[in-house]
Amino acid sequence: MTAIVSRLAAPAPGWTARADVVVAGSGVAGLTAALAARRAGRVLLVTKALMGAGSTRWAQGGIAAALGPGDSPQQHLRDTLEAGGGLCDKAATRLLVAEGPAAVRRLMALGARFDTAEDGALALTREGGHLRPRIAHAGGDATGAEVSRALIAALKVAADADPGIEIIEHALVLDLLPGTSGRGSSRRGTCGRGTGGRLAGLTLHVMGEGQRDGVGAVHARAVVLATGGLGQIYTATTNPGVSTGDGVALALRAGADVTDLEFVQFHPTVLWLGPGRRGRQQLVSEAVRGEGAFLVDEAGTRFMAGRHPLADLAPRDVVVRAIMIQMAATGADHVYLDGRHLGHRTWERRFPTILASCRRHGIDPVREPVPVVPAAHYASGGVRTDMWGRTSVPGLYACGEVACTGVHGANRLASNSLLEGLVFAERIGEDIASGLPPWRDPAPDDRPQGLVSPDVRSELQRVMSGRAGAARDGSGLQSAADDLRRLRRQTPGQPCTEAWEATNLHLVASALVAAAAQREETRGSHWRQDFPYHSDAWLGHLVTRFIDGSLRSRFMAGADSAAAGGRQLDSPPGESQPGDGQSGTVNSSEGENERGHV
Numbered sequence: 001m002t003a004i005v006s007r008l009a010a011p012a013p014g015w016t017a018r019a020d021v022v023v024a025g026s027g028v029a030g031l032t033a034a035l036a037a038r039r040a041g042r043v044l045l046v047t048k049a050l051m052g053a054g055s056t057r058w059a060q061g062g063i064a065a066a067l068g069p070g071d072s073p074q075q076h077l078r079d080t081l082e083a084g085g086g087l088c089d090k091a092a093t094r095l096l097v098a099e100g101p102a103a104v105r106r107l108m109a110l111g112a113r114f115d116t117a118e119d120g121a122l123a124l125t126r127e128g129g130h131l132r133p134r135i136a137h138a139g140g141d142a143t144g145a146e147v148s149r150a151l152i153a154a155l156k157v158a159a160d161a162d163p164g165i166e167i168i169e170h171a172l173v174l175d176l177l178p179g180t181s182g183r184g185s186s187r188r189g190t191c192g193r194g195t196g197g198r199l200a201g202l203t204l205h206v207m208g209e210g211q212r213d214g215v216g217a218v219h220a221r222a223v224v225l226a227t228g229g230l231g232q233i234y235t236a237t238t239n240p241g242v243s244t245g246d247g248v249a250l251a252l253r254a255g256a257d258v259t260d261l262e263f264v265q266f267h268p269t270v271l272w273l274g275p276g277r278r279g280r281q282q283l284v285s286e287a288v289r290g291e292g293a294f295l296v297d298e299a300g301t302r303f304m305a306g307r308h309p310l311a312d313l314a315p316r317d318v319v320v321r322a323i324m325i326q327m328a329a330t331g332a333d334h335v336y337l338d339g340r341h342l343g344h345r346t347w348e349r350r351f352p353t354i355l356a357s358c359r360r361h362g363i364d365p366v367r368e369p370v371p372v373v374p375a376a377h378y379a380s381g382g383v384r385t386d387m388w389g390r391t392s393v394p395g396l397y398a399c400g401e402v403a404c405t406g407v408h409g410a411n412r413l414a415s416n417s418l419l420e421g422l423v424f425a426e427r428i429g430e431d432i433a434s435g436l437p438p439w440r441d442p443a444p445d446d447r448p449q450g451l452v453s454p455d456v457r458s459e460l461q462r463v464m465s466g467r468a469g470a471a472r473d474g475s476g477l478q479s480a481a482d483d484l485r486r487l488r489r490q491t492p493g494q495p496c497t498e499a500w501e502a503t504n505l506h507l508v509a510s511a512l513v514a515a516a517a518q519r520e521e522t523r524g525s526h527w528r529q530d531f532p533y534h535s536d537a538w539l540g541h542l543v544t545r546f547i548d549g550s551l552r553s554r555f556m557a558g559a560d561s562a563a564a565g566g567r568q569l570d571s572p573p574g575e576s577q578p579g580d581g582q583s584g585t586v587n588s589s590e591g592e593n594e595r596g597h598v
């Protein structure tokens with residue numbers, strides 16, 4: 001039997017670096033965290049590819065914050081909670097909306113230039129689920145590119161002036177380094193023991209030159225995971241190639257709690273360019289509907305009216321379900337977004353990137369409806385944190401899309417993710433500045449090493465898209481779990497980026513499928529066709545942990561449990577758990593206790 005990999009196989013570290021804080025990832029969250037963490041000590045930012053390679057630079061619509069006249073954090077809170085399907089952590093969400101406006105202003109003070117109206121005030125638009133115009137945007141539909149540009153420039157200026165900040169590109173973080181648990185205790189590594197654990201830094205592979213080339217180790221007092229999303233577990237996604245769920249996978253391997261993985265948001269309107277498209281797909285921002293475009297089917301019939309009070313601007317889960325139902329009813333493999341009435345001036349001024357991209361593919365949105373289809377977009381779940389970005393492993397922080405702060409609940413409100421990255425990365429800086437954990441010596445790491453073959457990647461993506469995508473049911477999830485188990489038996493290759501990524505994708509996909517199989521209800525972006533309604537018994541979070549080679553999950557009752565603790569139950573009241581009907585703990589190891597989910 002092939003066990004789930006406990007540690008990525010890699011050569012022993014051939015070089016060592018040292019920093020008080022090491023930040024992994026250079027999107028909005030990592031860049032903000034690196035700037036904020038300098039208050040605490042020496043900062044090293046490592047990132048898998050070039051600095052701008054993550055999702056951040058692709059963000060189109062903008063950043064949501066109560067910045068406009070007549071708007072308030074209270075109204076932003078109400079819309080966020082409404083979209084979140086009852087699972088948002090209220091304290092964390094309150095904090096997000098309250099600190100949001102100042103976070104956007106700080107970003108502007110750093111140099112980010114947002115679009116303004118004729119009177120010089122910030123131009124604000126609407127997106128799905130927002131009852132008010134509150135989305136600040138840049139370059140029309142190129143907000144992420146501007147956010148990324150401004151933050152990278154600020155970090156580079158800081159690094160040029162300050163030897164206490166260092167950046168390493170093409171540096172793929174492999175695993176966390178367990179640390180010794182202090183004076184008088186055993187020298188055994190404890191990083192993998194969840195909340196009792198300690199870490200000493202991380203291991204990484206650098207495609208560099210000179211001394212920092214190949215596998216190395218960074219010894220650090222705190223590690224900030226800002227590695228972004230996991231969209232690459234699906235065949236078609238808006239996410240770039242670097243979004244392979246590495247942070248969630250390595251946090252699991254380190255014993256950290258991961259939660260809400262079943263809530264993957266599919267974006268309703270991704271440019272449809274024919275069947276069989278793979279990899280990163282072109283998004284057509286919701287802001288296009290915010291400006292007045294609407295969805296129609298092949299016959300030109302508007303199908304969102306009457307399905308939700310906000311019609312085409314309903315929250316994303318509602319729109320995705322409506323599109324898929326409409327496609328099933330008409331037998332079509334896409335629908336259309338009709339924005340012809342916006343006119344060429346609005347298209348050119350507000351959506352220059354989308355317009356150019358459509359035209360490059362021979363579609364002119366000014367003259368014809370744009371073919372669109374849902375695709376995987378955003379992970380609402382991730383590494384579970386408190387309101388200071390702290391995970392269940394002391395010294396390990398997480399922010400941005402890799403984290404689950406609890407603010408998105410079962411379905412993220414549009415344009416809240418850039419904001420979340422800004423707000424919680426700043427808070428990590430503050431927390432670290434108030435006291436870093438002590439240095440720990442690296443402890444011997446006796447976790448067995450392994451790899452999943454890179455050859456499984458495309459089949460894994462097909463399995464996930466077909467059976468754990470926007471629409472799911474119990475038997476599909478069961479067969480997805482069986483297939484994932486089979487895929488991990490394939491002969492692994494040599495340690496290399498493709499194999500490390502495939503191993504991470506496989507672990508994240510396995511944990512996601514297990515959580516999706518357990519949650520026998522429909523809520524937010526988790527649509528179970530065999531359980532089409534909410535169940536109050538499932539009002540809570542599934543928390544997954546990797547223990548002794550197995551994925552185990554427990555149910556935490558109550559919406560506020562993601563960030564603030566909460567009651568832990570063996571099983572949701574009145575609900576049976578898949579597999580045994582009795583216990584809330586699911587063991588995915590291949591042995592006696594196997595429940596067949598992973």
Ligand SMILES: Cc1cc2nc3c(=O)[nH]c(=O)nc-3n(C[C@H](O)[C@H](O)[C@H](O)COP(=O)(O)OP(=O)(O)OC[C@H]3O[C@@H](n4cnc5c(N)ncnc54)[C@H](O)[C@@H]3O)c2cc1C
Pocket residue numbers: 024025026027028029030046047048049050051052053054055056057058059060061062063064143144171172173174226227228229238239240242243244246247283377378399400401402414415416417418419421
């Ligand atoms: C097409 C698109 C449009 C979007 N539009 C919006 C929008 O309008 N508004 C909004 O709020 N949100 C939007 N989002 C979501 C938002 O962009 C992301 O959630 C957010 O940018 C994530 O930021 P991040 O810093 O967490 O991750 P990312 O920006 O994805 O950065 C992750 C970083 O981690 C690095 N990394 C990954 N793995 C490793 C590893 N093993 N070792 C080292 N480094 C690693 C990556 O290279 C990258 O630098 C959009 C997303 C997409 C894909």
